Amino acid sequence: MNVEVRGTQAVTRALxxxxxxxxxxxQGLALSALTSALGLDRTTAYRLMSxxxxxxxxxRDAERTYRLGLRAMQLGLAAMNGAPLVQACRPxxxxxxxxxxxxxxxxxxxxxxxxxxxxxxxxxxxxxxVLQIGGMRVLGIGSAGMTLLSRLDDAQIDALHxxxxxxxxxxxxxxxRLRRLAAQAREQGYSATLGLVSEGVGGxxxxxxxxxxxxxxxxxxxxxxxxxxxxxxxxxxxxSDALRAAKFQPSV
Numbered sequence: 340m341n342v343e344v345r346g347t348q349a350v351t352r353a354l355x356x357x358x359x360x361x362x363x364x365x366q367g368l369a370l371s372a373l374t375s376a377l378g379l380d381r382t383t384a385y386r387l388m389s390x391x392x393x394x395x396x397x398x399r400d401a402e403r404t405y406r407l408g409l410r411a412m413q414l415g416l417a418a419m420n421g422a423p424l425v426q427a428c429r430p431x432x433x434x435x436x437x438x439x440x441x442x443x444x445x446x447x448x449x450x451x452x453x454x455x456x457x458x459x460x461x462x463x464x465x466x467x468x469v470l471q472i473g474g475m476r477v478l479g480i481g482s483a484g485m486t487l488l489s490r491l492d493d494a495q496i497d498a499l500h501x502x503x504x505x506x507x508x509x510x511x512x513x514x515x516r517l518r519r520l521a522a523q524a525r526e527q528g529y530s531a532t533l534g535l536v537s538e539g540v541g542g543x544x545x546x547x548x549x550x551x552x553x554x555x556x557x558x559x560x561x562x563x564x565x566x567x568x569x570x571x572x573x574x575x576x577x578x579s580d581a582l583r584a585a586k587f588q589p590s591v
Contacts (some may be wrong), residue, residue: 346577352379353387360397360405365450365499367404371402383436400502412449412475424555425457431581432557434467438577441561444470444542446483448554453484454554467560468475469536477503479517480510482542483558486532488588489521490546490554496521510535528573533563543574547587554590558573 355377360368374384379469388405395410402453420455425445432443435580440461455470469481473540479488480501488496507517512535524544526532533541544558544564557578565572 349387352377352383353391356384357388357391357411360391361407361411364407365502367400367406368428369404372404392426407450409475412452412454416448424549427585428555428557429457429459429587432457432459435557435559435577435581437461438562439559439574441559441565441574442469443485444558444560446470446556446558447549448478448489448556449475450485451478451502452588453478453481453487453556455483463561463565467537467540467542467562468559469540469542476536479520481513481536481558482530482532482544482560483556484544485520485532485535486524486544486546486556486558487554488517489524489530490555491521493518513580518572529578530558530573531566531568531571537565541571543571543578545575545578545582546590547582548590 356373359373359376363471370381370384370388373388374381375377377384388397388399392399392408395408397411398406398408424447428445432445434445436459440463442458442461444455445457446455450550452475455474458470458472460466470476476484478484491499496517497514500517520530528545530544531541536542539562540560542560542561544556544559546554546556549555559574559578582589
């Protein structure tokens with residue numbers, strides 16, 4: 340076998356492994372499962388996976404379980420910039436920004452994280468810019484992340500917390516508190532957070548189903564004085580009405 344053929348085969352195998360990891364993200368796969376699924380010997384699979392880990396496309400945890408890495412997620416985000424979802428959501432986001440005068444965000448779930456795809460600023464002079472376009476934050480932090488987290492069951496929430504303990508700890512987000520906030524979001528049909536991302540800032544988030552699978556969220560952030568309980572409920576109704584008018588189905 341010549342060098343060119345061997346190189347092509349290695350790329351094909353590495354891409355196959357990466358796709359398999361993506362199909363089982365965020366639960367992850369052990370090396371034995373990867374070798375069995377693709378019929379590779381352990382040495383070859385380990386060498387290819389080590390290369391993917393080194394390049395940042397795959398992560399390997401202490402239990403030697405493989406999941407998508409940040410580079411893979413960033414590729415997905417880059418592919419979604421200018422995607423049909425942004426085009427479809429921009430009019431409703433502009434409508435919400437005009438109606439509430441606050442900042443509106445579109446966040447899509449990407450594994451354990453929420454990626455901000457777009458935002459629209461309202462006219463209120465004090466802005467709550469808690470997330471930048473292209474920004475990535477672990478699920479459960481922020482109103483969009485919390486409403487997406489609420490779609491997980493308690494065992495999945497506990498597992499996510501264990502994987503990202505260092506990110507949750509500074510905000511005093513224990514597994515019990517995450518489960519409680521997620522349960523509240525399910526009961527209300529939306530998440531309402533206050534001071535979870537930044538002191539003095541609150542938000543309302545609502546998730547919705549994507550046409551071809553998966554979930555995204557619309558969230559609205561404002562200073563705490565504008566996010567008292569009565570107005571939070573009003574903001575949630577505005578988001579729900581805007582999503583339904585645009586033929587999206589709220590899903591919390």
